[in-house]
Amino acid sequence: MNQKPRIREPKTLSWANITVNIELTERKFQSLFGIGLPEKETTKIILNKVTGIAKAQSLLAIIGSSGSGKTTLLNCLTNRNLGSLKAEGCILVNGENIGEDLYTISGYVQQDDIFNGALTVREHLWFNMSLKKCEHTIIGLPGIRKGISGGEKKRLAFAEKLLTKPPIMLCDEPTSGLDSSAACSVIEALRNMTNNGHTILTTIHQPSSEVFAMLDEILIMANGRVAFMGSRNDATKFFCGLNYQCPQNYNTSDFLMNTLAIIPGEEEESKAKILKICNSFEESIYFETIKSQIQKEVKSTIVIPVLEMQQLSKLTVHSKYQVSWWIQFQMCLWRSQIELMHGQLFHVKFMYLVVRSRFEIYSIQ
Ligand SMILES: Nc1ncnc2c1ncn2[C@@H]1O[C@H](COP(=O)(O)OP(=O)(O)OP(=O)(O)O)[C@@H](O)[C@H]1O
Known part of the structure; x- marks a missing residue:
């Protein structure tokens, strides 16, 4: 871990018009046995034309309330865990559509990254390569065997992914379940990785004020759309401009999350408010800036909206291991x-x- 190998070619990841749907089958009528009744197909939109950019060697935090679409966005960007979801949109690395090669240049630390609880840290990492930190401690199994702490487990998950030196790292909720100081140290570790050339995208469910203050670039999701993307300061300005002013001595991220929350019992009003905010963002100078940053990356003269839609779910999944079946x-x-x-x-x-x-x-x- 003391060695900090630099990434030779840092990568910018950009995406445009990512849309994800799922077909749901509902019974039109309820009956005691539920047999032979007509069914109704409905389409649920999970992500709606999500556009954004994670610049090379930077940390982008994707924040939003539960169910806003953060994990689905990361899954789309890595083309993993899509199952029956229908996804389309355009994903570019340094302005080029590299399709399935995204696997070879990205690492994805998922929310419940699974460790084999019976191994020591050293054995777990040796399973991939080798590493030194807390090497002889058992990883542990929750409720069965005490091992390394939650924060150490999260850092171990990064360390494992870092062994293959992916230029792009995606992390889903790395701070969930951690106290404020452990969460800060995880974000600090992610920021340090950007100094070594990694481009990092991380979701954070509800950042504490300390964690929020450490974030430079944020993408705020609400009900499957982008409510804001840009710097933390610009977020405050944008929401102030819409008459959503954070009260003094109030955690800005809590304020933003509350503003964009779908309140039980007031679903329709909440969704209408989110729609207004997201539409205002799409008409704002901040969105224009994002689009022009993506356009600058594109190697051809084609403008973003007419780039060929890539059927994400049709990509074949390659083995994530780079060695033969015998090894x-x-x-x-x-x-x-x-x-x-x-x-x-x-x-x-x-x-x-x-x-x-x-x-x-x-x-x-
Ligand atoms: N395979 C699926 N089938 C049906 N609905 C789905 C599926 N995957 C995601 N969803 C729905 O899409 C919405 C977004 O889910 P997602 O997990 O991306 O949200 P999130 O912002 O990551 O939430 P959390 O912070 O709780 O992890 C949710 O309403 C979820 O129920």
């Missing part, structure tokens, strides 16, 4: 052995194997 098999075998050795019931399992083997030998004789 993968050996590594999995090694991991299973270690798991067995570290497992709490190792002695029981071992005795069972010995007894069973002896029993089988006797029965053959």
Whole structure:
């Protein structure tokens, strides 16, 4: 971890008109058994023409209330976990549509990045490569075996992804479940990564005032649309211009989240308010700036809105591992052995194997 390899070619990630839908089937009528009744197909729009840019060697924080579409946006940008969602839009790296090659240049730390709780940190990382930090501590299993802390787990997830030195890193909710100081140290770590050439996109559900003060560029999502994108100071100016002035001594991010929240019982009014704010943003100078930044990146003379729509969900998913199946098999075998050795019931399992083997030998004789 002391070594800080620089990324040789920093990358700017930009996206335009990302739209995601899902077809839902609803029964028209309710019945006791629900059989043979006509069904109604409805389309739910999850992301609606989302456009933005994460500049090379910078940290972009995507904030928004629960269900606003943050994770879906990251999934689209990495073409992962889309399942039955229909996604379209345009994704560019340094102004070029690189399609499936995005896998090779990006790392995605997901919200529930899964660790094998029975391994030590060293073994876990050696599974990918090797690393030194807290190397002999067991990672742990929540409620079963105490291991490294939540903050350390999050940093380990980054460290694992960083081993392959991806120029673009996407992190989903890296600060969730952490106290304010641990959350700040995670954001500080992400900012440091930008100094080494990484371009970082991270979602943050509801940043504390300390975390919010550390963010330079923010993208605020609301009900599947972009409510604002730009600097923190410009966000305050934009919302003030719409008569949403944050009271003094109030956390700005809380104020913005409350302004854009869908309040239970007032769904229609809340959605109408969000619609107005998002439309105002699309007509603002801030959105013009974003569009011209993307346009500057584009290598051709084609203007963004007429760039060919890329059917994201049709891309084939490549194996994320860059080694042959034989190496993968050996590594999995090694991991299973270690798991067995570290497992709490190792002695029981071992005795069972010995007894069973002896029993089988006797029965053959
Ligand atoms: N596969 C799916 N099928 C149906 N609805 C979906 C699907 N994926 C996402 N959604 C809906 O899309 C909306 C956005 O979800 P998403 O997970 O992107 O929100 P989020 O902003 O990341 O929320 P959180 O902060 O709670 O993680 C939610 O209303 C969610 O229920």
